[in-house]
Amino acid sequence: MIETWRWYGEFDPITLAEVAQTGASGIVTALHAIPYGEIWSSEAVAARKSAVEAAGFVWSVVESLPVHERIKTGDGDLSGLFANYRQSMANLAAQGIRTICYNFMPLLDWTRTDLAAPVAGGATCLRFEATHMAAFEIHMLGRQAAEDDYSDEVRVRAAAWFQQATETERDKLLSSIMAGMPGAFDRYDIPGLRKALAGYDGIDRDALRANYARFLSEVVPAAEDLGIRLCVHPDDPPRDILGLPRIVSTGADLDWILTAQDSPANGVTLCSGSLGAHPGNDVPAIAAQVAGRIHFAHLRNVRKEPDGSFEEAAHLEGDTDMVALLRVLLGEEARRRAAGRADDAIPFRPDHGHHMLSDHDRDFVPGYPLIGRLRGLAELRGVIRGIGHV
Template identity: 60%
Template sequence: MKQSWRWFGPDDAVSLAAARQAGASGIVTALHQIPYGEVWSVEAIERRKGEIAAPGFGLDWVVVESLPVHERVKLGEGDLEPIFANYRESLRNLAACGLKTVCYNFMPVLDWTRTQLDAPVPGGAKALRFNIHEYVAFDWLILQRPGADQGHAPEILARARSWFESSTEASRALLLANIMAGLPGAYDRYDVPSLRAMLARYDGIDAAALRANLKRFLEAVIPTAAEVGINLCIHPDDPPRPLFGLPRIVSTEDDIAAILAMVDHPANGLTLCSGSLGAHPRNDVPAIARRFADRIWFAHLRNVAKDADGSFMEAEHLGGDTDMVALVAVLLGEERRRRSAGRSDWEIPMRPDHGHKILDDQGRASHPGYPAIGRLRGLAELRGVMAALEHKQG
């Protein structure tokens, strides 16, 4: 697999030099400065490519993560043809610049969501964590969303209320900031009133409506992606469950099958995120990878440890609940199948997704989940698994 590294652009505290020193050769990035729905110009794409390909690094831009989908598309709101046209033009421009893999997600309002960004790990490391009682406390008692207390066990509601009653304004503000931390790049964060207003726009949008809006998007853009040789890869929901009353439709094996069938073409593909899918108690991630192997164009490899109440924490890459060795074996097997079929695009880019803050990561600025040394450790462990499996195969 192509060993890659997420980089958030020139303002990222973790440099391209660090990515190279970690052993990556591919870079996964986006033009975060461009507002959603606007065209990515050839000039802007080539400028970013030039930064990545600077002499001495030996790096190349291998995956766009993400070419974002405008919120109005998810809402099915208004005349969407100009937005679709701009997305198609961005795809054409990316292809003209040699980019062939584009990741995107269809999560309403928020991206990945955690309640704690510095959960302690034995030995003093820090990890990302989703605490169900903190999420319920925010949704029910801070956001005060009608019906937010429904569907939760009494003990979770009791813990949520206890957290809220003992919280301070500062701890509530920190919880809001943690929940907003998953939004990428320079995207505006919501405060409580603006989040309420955004959620209100989704009144009446259920899972079926959101699926219909995704299908409309795919029908509008996949023909262009196929024409120019780009594979679009949808990212699973993180966490794989409805949040704040919003539907999420990329959470299970059945969800993925339905999406890939909406426009049944290889260009309509999957980003296999083992952490997002692994947070669902009924998902068998290696089995999902096996079923959809021929439509996986990009892989995020990380692990989570789940609690019975629905909470989970980012685990070590080879720890947690997903059999990472089995998963990597599936992906390497798919690469061998593609290579034996004579395909030039046989290699699947992967990146070590998220990582613990360890050693000198602590006290240094970085995007939540994306410290330098924690990801270096994850990439090194995954590289070892790949080398061992390839040696065994050979």
């Protein structure tokens, strides 16, 4: 497997010189300053690649080439947006960059309610707290029908939290939910979020699937021609939130996606954390199910709670059997080698880490500290080496 490290370019306080000390050989990055829907120019792609290679790395994976919100809603004439996406892919392929991670999450990217939840020993982690999300949806956002999405127990706790929460605590909750990805994307206040959600009125799971199928039909053939492997990232969390459908959350969802365009160019980013937050998902089993179309892997772990809450666990802890998952991925690599596939090695990165030790003295992109991810990479590296010697 190819060890990679996510780097946010000009938005990342971690330097490539520091990343070099982790032992990773590949960089996972994107042109975060370019607004969604605009073309990634040849010059901008070449400049980022040059910076990565000058530091001694390979630009292994693009994460992410964003899908514009109008494509997700199917709003208006989309020909220009599809053309721009294809041109960005062509400009990446011209530089030899051929693995592109993306997601199809409506409106918001990954969503958490707490960016610094305490864990044992003084570290902190990302957390999704069902009570706080319910308080946000029901009492702060005032979304109709939100009460139907939560149990009686969660609704009671949510009302109590909202009643005692200070304005500062409510603002912090909104900020956490909006944290998502750095770069050129929208962060909303409450009125802005209500307006943005209105753009999804009438779009249910079937409608969103139809819009996704259209996107795939527009870009996968071009990816085939360019030798590009697209790999969709699962929903995070893998559940409907804010009344918006999530359609990349389960093994059945992935089966539908891979069948919609049955091509090696249409693949999966196997994110063990996102899939692992769904109570019905067996992550190693899902990995085995889609193994031949895994083009990239995010390895992290979560610990789930009965009410739908979850938090980031250490990479070898939590609810997913990481050793079993790595056996699946390494077995797939062996099958690819035996078949003579050129893409036998799967790039992976240690996803999300605990904020720990001297990381507390620096600001980082939420979920992406230096030492916490280095710990995860070291643990994963050890398991991979160990499996290889069994």
